[in-house]
Amino acid sequence: MSVVDTKMKQKPKWTVFLRFATPAVLASAGVLAITILALFVPPYIGMADNGDYFRILYSNGLYFNAPDYDSQYLGHFVKSYGIFQYFNENGATLSSSQSMFIRLSMWINQLFSPSVFDIRIQAALFTLLYTGAVYLLIEGLTWKLKAMQGYIIAVIAIFIFGDTAYTAFFNSFFSESIVLTMMIYLFAAVLLLYRNRFNDYVLIGIFLISGLILTTSKQQNAPVGVIIAVMSILLFFVRRQRPFRVLVASSLVCVFAAGIATYALIPQEFVNINKYHAMTRGVMLQSEDPEAALESFGIDKQFSVLNKSIYYEPFTTIDVDSEILQNHFYTQYGFGKIVAFYATHPEQAGKMLDLAAKNAFTIRPPAMGNYEQSAGKAFGAQTNFFSVYSDVKQALAPKTFGFIVIWMIVVIGLYLPSFISAWRNKNIREMLRLPQMLCMIAMGLSGILVSIIGAGDADLSKHEFLFTLAFDIVTFAVVADAIQGSLWNNMSVQKSQTISHSA
Incomplete structure (x- = not known):
């Protein structure tokens, strides 16, 4: 028997467990187990349709095949949809990376069922x-950390990111599932670059794709x-x-261009919907004199x-698609003018920000139910x-909003x-933490x-x-750094690893 084998046998079993069951493995396995129980074991948990599904479904070859689908809006989660078998005359109503995931899921689904999508x-x-x-994410926060501290962070991660308010979106056609997943990948990629963990080129690839x-x-x-692009x-x-x-330069340019293209490709129909709500559920909503507010826009x-009206109301004073509104209402203002209005009316802007803050900490939208009709649960x-x-x-x-x-x-x-310490030491890698936090905060604020500039209080939650999500990721990272005592100091990257060493 070799000396190495003898030493391995002499090691306590718990050390072998720690070697393989790292905090990152524990956290990811815990989240996986909870999500499987929630989404794939009856009664299945998902999200009811609030009326938005049609925008992404039909253009991707899916349709509502439940005879009583309309009666389940908002109240019940529906897991089965029809797959178009012949020509699909429905064009894309919006451009979204979500289509990529739907198409991939359909391809996998058709290996088992060609006509019904689960x-x-x-x-x-x-x-x-x-x-x-x-x-x-957890690997980046716990790498080279003491075992007990790492496991505490892992348990907190399971508590936050295993929450079904987040994972229920996976059983839906809401794009929040993509936002949730890709935002964590984005944060983790920069965090691992800061930690100097894994290959830098691979991490930049993850940064680019998730961005x-x-x-x-x-x-x-x-x-x-x-x-x-700017904050990175x-x-x-x-x-x-x-x-x-x-x-890196190419990645930043691509992400920046994607932002511009996403804005440019917004369909005019959605522009009108958002502009309608920006005025009726925003500017006029919090104004003491709605008539004067309108006149300030001409x-x-x-x-x-x-x-206070909503675009989708079945009975309205004026047809929201009428030429009267198109020529004398929608054309009189844009989002730039709305920003200028709030800038010159700070009290009203403050009311809107506080209104937004009331919904800013809600993960699960209160309007949508989570159960199938067959589960026997109450509507919603x-x-x-x-x-x-x-x-x-x-x-x-x-x-x-003050909080x-x-x-x-x-x-x-x-x-x-x-950050200041790393800047004085000319250690660029260690300077990444603060800009990373600022980037997440800025995205959250956006x-x-x-929401309030583009659509007032319509569906704020x-x-x-x-x-x-940005609040949870940033706050969780702060707590993790506090547990390991690295809030004030950079502990994960050796001081000798300055920019000259990484060149």
């Missing part, structure tokens, strides 16, 4: 991607591409090699009759299975000393601002998903 195929695909994202998919997942995310410029200086810098004050019933975190967060988080401002200041203040 949404759980898509859920399985997202679950696997999500498990990988959680693994990379592109995240930005193009929905029109609301158009500013995300610009934010990622420091990545260019991590290494001096020309191939690396060319790859709009006839008689349109104040539309105050939502699951309580592994949802403690989302319930506590919604109940206890302060519902004012969000304080949160941002605290996060920046915690990471600023280590979710709030785009769902539109602000980007912020609530």
Whole structure:
């Protein structure tokens, strides 16, 4: 028997367990197990359709095949859909990276059933991607960390990211499932670059792919591409090699262009819907004098009759698609004018921001049920299975924009000393943490601002998903760094690894 074998036998069994069951493995396995129980074991948990599914379904070759589908809107989750067998005359109503995942899921589904699509195929695909994202996130936060500290962080990760308020989106056609998965990949890629863990070129590849998919997942995310590109410029200086810098520069340009293209490709129909709500559920909603507010845009004050109305109402004072509105209402303002209006009316802007803050910590939209009709649950019933975190967060988080401002200041203040220290030592890799946090915060804020400027208070709890996710990721990272004592100091990268060493 060799000396090595003898030493292996002498090691306690728990050390062998620690070698393979790392905190990252524990966290990802825990999230995977909980998600499987929630989404793939009866009663299945998913998300009811709020009326938006048709935008992405028909153009991708799917259709509603349940005879009573309309009666299940908002109340019940539906897992089966028909697959067009012949010519599909429905063109794309929007451009989204979501189509890529639907098409892939359909291809896998048709290996088993050519005519009926089971949404759980898509859920399985997202679950696997999500498990990988959680693994990379925890690996970046716990690498070279003491075992006990690492396992504490892993348990917290399961508590937050295994919450069914998040994972229920996988059993739906809402793009939030893509936002959830890709945002974690994006954060993990930069975190691992900061830790100098894994291959830098592979991590930049993950950064690029997740950034592109995240930005193009929905029109609301158009500013995300610009934010990622601008806030991640420091990545260019991590290494001096020309191939690396060319790859980073190309990646930033691609993500920036994706943001611009996503905005440019917004269909005019959706522009009108958002503009309608921006005025009726935004500008006029919080104005003490709606008629005067309209006149400041050059709009006839008689349109104040539309105050607080919704575009989709079956019976309206004026047809929302009429030439009257098209020529005398929609054409009189754009989102730039709305921004200028709020800038000159800070009190009204503050009311809208506080209104947004009331919904900024809600993960699960309150309007949509989670169960199939066959489960026998009440219409609109939502699951309580592994949802403690989302319930506590919604109940206890302060519902004012002032709290969000304080949160941002605290996060920046915690990471600023280590950034300054790394800057003085000319260690670019260690400088990545603060810009990474700022990028996530900026993306979260864009979710709030785009929502209230672009659509008022219409469906705020769902539109602000980007912020609530950014809040959780950043806050979780702060807690993890506090556990390992690295808030004020860079502990993960050796001091000798300056830019000259990585060149």
